[in-house]
Amino acid sequence: MALALNVYKTKVGIASTAQSQIYKAPVGYTGVVLCANVANIGNFTQTVSLTHNRPVRSSGTISTTVTEFFQKFPIESNDAFDAISGKLFLEPGDFIKIQASNNTDIKYIFSILETLN
Numbered sequence: 001m002a003l004a005l006n007v008y009k010t011k012v013g014i015a016s017t018a019q020s021q022i023y024k025a026p027v028g029y030t031g032v033v034l035c036a037n038v039a040n041i042g043n044f045t046q047t048v049s050l051t052h053n054r055p056v057r058s059s060g061t062i063s064t065t066v067t068e069f070f071q072k073f074p075i076e077s078n079d080a081f082d083a084i085s086g087k088l089f090l091e092p093g094d095f096i097k098i099q100a101s102n103n104t105d106i107k108y109i110f111s112i113l114e115t116l117n
Helices: none
Strands: 006-014 020-024 029-040 046-058 061-075 079-082 088-090 095-100 106-116
Touching: 006 020, 020 029, 020 106, 029 046, 029 061, 061 079, 095 106
Parallel strands: none
Antiparallel strands: 006 106, 020 095, 029 079, 029 088, 029 106, 046 061, 046 095
């Protein structure tokens, strides 16, 4: 069976104090982040961190190159912001992680297009 040329995905969740993966670009596809919104639904200012992660193979070992979009960015209570301005292209194997200052108040929604390589 042939692979789909374009696949649209929406990733939603609640960020926690443990760094967690939002999305990983699958083999054979480039992931294009079209929209990335983060909101603080709580009554107090919270912080959020977002990273791009790329596995790198060198001399037979695999390590991960981590690039921070932002670290411990403060979001006022009942506020939101666009976490990624413009488009972000993720090569196969690349992934995005998020971490928050508490386990209940930071929600996110990412709209992603997977396009066949």
